[in-house]
Amino acid sequence: MNTPVITDTMNKDFVLAVEGLTVSFDGFKAVNDLSFYVDENEIRVIIGPNGAGKTTVLDLICGRTKATTGSIKFKDQELTRMKEHEIVRAGVGRKFQNPSIYEDLTVFENLEISYPKGRSVVGALTFRRDAPVKERVQEIAEMIFLADQLDQRAEYLSHGQKQWLEIGMLLIQDPELLMLDEPVAGMSVSERKKTAELLHTIIKNRSVIVIEHDMKFVEDIAHKVTVLHQGKILSEGPMAKVQADPKVIEVYLGH
Amino acid sequence: MFSDYSLAELGSIFVMQGFAGLILFSVFVLMALGLAIIFGQMGVINMAHGEFMILGAYVTYFTSQFFLNFIPSLFNIYFFVAMILAFFASGALGMFIEWAMIRRLYKRPLDTLLATWGLSLILQQVYRSVFGPREVGVELPEWMMGSLPVTDMVEVQINGLFVMGLTIAITVAVAVLMYKSNWGKQVRAVVQNRVMAGAVGINTEKVDRYTFGLGCGIAGVAGSAFTMIGSTGPTSGQLYIVDTFLVVVFGGAQSLLGTIASAFTISQAQSTMEFFLSGSTAKVLTLLSVVIILMLRPQGLFVIKVRR
Amino acid sequence: MTKTGRTFFLRPQDMIGIAILAILLLVVLPLTLDNFRLQFVGKYLTYAFVALGLVLCWGYAGILSLGQGVFFGLGGYCMAMFLKLEASSVENTKIQTTPGIPDFMDWNQITQLPWFWEPFHHLGFTIIAVLVVPAIFAFVVGFAMFKRRVGGVYFAIITQALAAILTILIVGQQGYTGGINGITDLRTLNGWDIRTDSAKTILYFVCVGLLLASILLAYFVKSSKLGRILVAMRDKEDRVRFSGYDVSNFKVFVFCLAASLSAIGGAMFTLQVGFMSPSFVGIVPSIEMVIYTAVGGRLSILGAIYGTLLVNWAKTSFSESFPELWLFGLGGLFIAVVLTFPNGIAGLYQTYVAPRLGPLFGGAAKRSDATPPAPPSSGHAPAAAE
Known part of the structure; x- marks a missing residue:
């Protein structure tokens, strides 16, 4: 009878525990019996060749895709049974690969919508733009280098600024687990540097899962790296260990 | 309610009712085929589908009149000529509409719906102004009239059988075209990934135009077949549009x-x-x-x- | 402006726009039109409730319902049932086989008032039913579909099918609904004769009052965070979901709101015109109501009102003089509004008129939506029909 107690305490140490996760589309297993664990305040980077199932893993965690089998536990809550908005409210934030912001609204309104208050219909009708909201929006806008663009329609932001805005929209939710899908893709060198800086400030007091291709960037931020290949974990560990793993070299350079 | 009928009568009623259901089934399939191509493959809601059908019906009517008045000796086969004419008339109109209207709206499906509704109103009025508000019916060639006795209580109409046969033939033709021919492969490629299809050298605009034209052409043939079992008026097309969309979506x-x-x-x-x-x-x-x-x-x- | 926030939900230019509309409907039109024409405007305005609902539902939230006639009809039928029962008192119907029931029931050999007609003896119940019955219906449909993420063209087709179904049902169940002729020969509202000219004028003003109140409500919704969430949803539904909102609840809400607004319009239609029939329920009227909104500008609350007035005025004058041209005109309007001016007259106003008025109102027309969409001159169009 001791075993379950031990797993329970083990799970408590992890912010996120993914176990035996499988999803199949018409027989094709995009993610196949995947298990991994993310610690508190850990930055985990997921890398892997195209089609390895990286984005699908994030989709599964945030509820966008339903798992065929397996479990995803976030602070002892079973995410596979929850709806997207419930998962968000539990403290999981997700940034999409392509900047996903509201082009018709201003930067301020984009951030305001993401502010975690008034999320029900009645709440949204009676929501007031009071001082705490404005202060919080201002604070986040400064973090994401957009303080001067608050009144601008988001449509007119540059690609890099849109990425930052989306990161800002997640930050204002203050999630405990933040998931970023290729946050520096399509960015210029200077934007990339600023983004790395930004990530270093926002990862305090939360766990982060990042999907990224840029190896220098990965090296810079990762505590631990998970290499996915054909829906399975090929290798896992600190960057140096993963880089030296012959299986990883085979997948990345062998073909 | 069954007590008034004998078992044999009841059986034959069910058979007859089943046959009526089969005719309705043919009608639905004919209508839905064109729509399934346009909606299923292109994502376009064509609210004027019924009017394309009616165009085919009018073409058939006038062909029958032409044969009756000028070459009555060939009246027995006028329907086959009419069907081909109906296909090309509706198809050509469809391609024109695609060029003039639809191609500007591919990214706004709800707006296509409204624009094609407008088109349907205009076409209805055109039919009313040109062909008159009254319903018209074609004269059937002799071999299509009457019915075949199956048993002494069950008999089936020949025109109904003919429409069913036609439905099967058209369905097979469409299936072959969409799933076996090179052109069908191109259509499906465009549906799945427009950019990629364009990149490998498929003329996506041309594929769109011909797909839309094909869908409308099949509607024309459906309209042609309809004249065998019912009459045609300017607003007949509207009666079917909801059923047809439900069939396709369902x-x-x-x-x-x-x-x-x-x-x-x-x-x-x-x-x-x-x-x-x-x-x-x-x-x-x-x-x-x-x-x-x-x-x-x-x-x-x-x-x-x-x-x- | 956004940073300072608003203490009141109307911006200055909104207030000006509403004031212009109010003056037009409450003062200008009643003074310039004879009773007969004013009643026409009153009838058009009942459709404006539907158009208003569609601005919120279709323009803001991107949900195109082709079944708004269903809600207009439900509201109208609820009101008509009350009025019909009042008109069918035992005294008025003593020549019938069964006195005290509506005449069409008697003609259809029905001898007892159906159970669902009973509560419509009471005005209070009727008013609540006008608002609630369509909302419940919208809730059931919306909940089922939005929870399963059905939207776009599928939603449009299914709502259209519902409009078709309800029409067939009403026409088929003649004994309970009055069939194709609808519920006619309505006379009094709690003893007050609604057929007189003075009653019709009063009802016109009641209708305008309710419409202005509905406009304020629409502005309130639009300017709340909920309004911005609707716009956000139309653009990036997934992002809204991943910001912690249950997207379907918001869609259901706006669909129900649009349904209730349409139903108010339907009830006012019954009161002002004096009958209700399935010809206001089906596919054709439902989609025509969409074109009012499209012509006015699907994003503009006030535009929808002007669009409704304009299209109906055009319809009436065309069908009087060139009935065969009207379908060409209406069809052309559908195509033109979609192809060449998708934001309707409000969009045209924004592009061509507002920039020139800008200095006058202190940059009033800054955003792309919902400033007074039509200059007063085009609002006078119905008056020009004289």
Whole structure:
């Protein structure tokens, strides 16, 4: 009878525990019996060749895709049974690969919508733009280098600024687990540097899962790296260990 | 309610009712085929589909008049000529409409819906102004009249049989075109990935235009077949549009087989219920069941699970 | 402006726009039109309730319902049932086989008032029913569909099918609904004769009052965070979901709101015109109501009102003089509004008129939506019909 107690305490140490996760589309297993664990305040980077199932893993965690089998536990809550908005409210934030912001609204309104208050219909009708909201929006806008663009329609932001805005929209939710899908893709060198800086400030007091291709960037931020290949974990560990793993070299350079 | 009938009578009533259901099924399939191509493959809602059909019906009517007055000796085969003319007339109009209107709206499906509704109003008025407000019917060649006795209590109409045969032929032709021919492969390629299809050298604009034209052409043939079993008026097309869309959506928009299965289900349900209930109640119950099933299972009967 | 926030939900230019509309409907039109024409405007305005609902539902939230006639009809029928029962007192109907029931029931050999007609003896119940019955219906449909993420063209087709179903049902169940002729020969509202000219004028003002109140409500919704969430949803539904909102609840809400607004319009239609029939329920009227919104500008609350007035005025004058041209005109309007001016007259106003008025109102027309969409001159169009 001791075993379950031990797993329970083990799970408590992890912010996120993914176990035996499988999803199949018409027989094709995009993610196949995947298990991994993310610690508190850990930055985990997921890398892997195209089609390895990286984005699908994030989709599964945030509820966008339903798992065929397996479990995803976030602070002892079973995410596979929850709806997207419930998962968000539990403290999981997700940034999409392509900047996903509201082009018709201003930067301020984009951030305001993401502010975690008034999320029900009645709440949204009676929501007031009071001082705490404005202060919080201002604070986040400064973090994401957009303080001067608050009144601008988001449509007119540059690609890099849109990425930052989306990161800002997640930050204002203050999630405990933040998931970023290729946050520096399509960015210029200077934007990339600023983004790395930004990530270093926002990862305090939360766990982060990042999907990224840029190896220098990965090296810079990762505590631990998970290499996915054909829906399975090929290798896992600190960057140096993963880089030296012959299986990883085979997948990345062998073909 | 059954006590008034003997068992044999009851059996033959069911057979006759089943036959009526099969004719309705053919009608649904003919209507839905063109729509399934346009909606399923291109994602375009063509509210004027019924009017393209009616165009085919009018073409058939005038062909029959022409044969009757000028070459009565060939009257027996006028229908085959009419069908081909109907296909090309509706198809050509469809391609023109695609060029003039639809191609500007591919990214705004709801707006296509409104624009094609406008088109349908204009076409109705054109028919009314040009062909007159009255319904017209074609004269059937002799070999299509009458009915075949199957047993002494059951007999089937020849024109109904003919429409069924026609439906099978057209369905097979469409299936071959979409799934076996090179052109069908191009259409499906464009549907799945427009940019990629363009990149490998498929002229996507041309494919769009011909696909739309084909869908409308099939509508024309359907209209042509309709004249065999009913009359045609300027607004006849509107009567069918809701049923047709429900058939296509119910079948799962992208599957030809689904369309046929759903046409079968809906037509059989309706004709069976028509026997027990009044016509309007049967219609309400059929449509309502379809809508409720669609609410519970919005993807339709047949669907492929895809990775997002 | 956004940073300072608003203490009141109307911006200055909104207030000006509403004031202009109010003056037009409450003062200008009643003074310039004879009773007969004013009643026409009153009838058009009942459709404006539907158009208003569609601005929120279609323009803002991107949900195109082709079944708004269903809600207009439900509201109208609820009101008509009350009025019909009042008109069918035992005294008025003593020549019938069964006195005290509506005449069409008697003609259809029905001898007892159906159970669902009973509560419509009470005005209070009727008013609540006008608002609630369509909302419940919209809730059931919306909940079923939005929870399963059905939207776009599928939603449009299914709502259209519902409009078709309800029409067939009403026409088929003649004994309970009055069939194709609808519920006619309505006379009094709690003893007050609604057929007189003075009653019709009063009802016109009641209708305008309710419409202005509905406009304020629409502005309130639009300017709340909920309004911005609707716009956000139309653009990036997934992002809204992943910001912690249950998207379907918001869609259901706006669909129900649009349904209730349409139903108010339907009830006012019955009161002002004096009958209700399935010809206001089906596919054709439902989609025509969409074109009012499209012509006015699908994003503009006030535009929808002007669009409704304009299209109906055009319809009436065309069908009087060139009935065969009207379908060409209406069809052309559908195509033109979609192809060449998708934001309707409000969009045209924004592009061509507002920039020139800008200095006058202190940059009033800055955003792309919902400033007074039509200059007063085009609002006078119905008056020009004289």
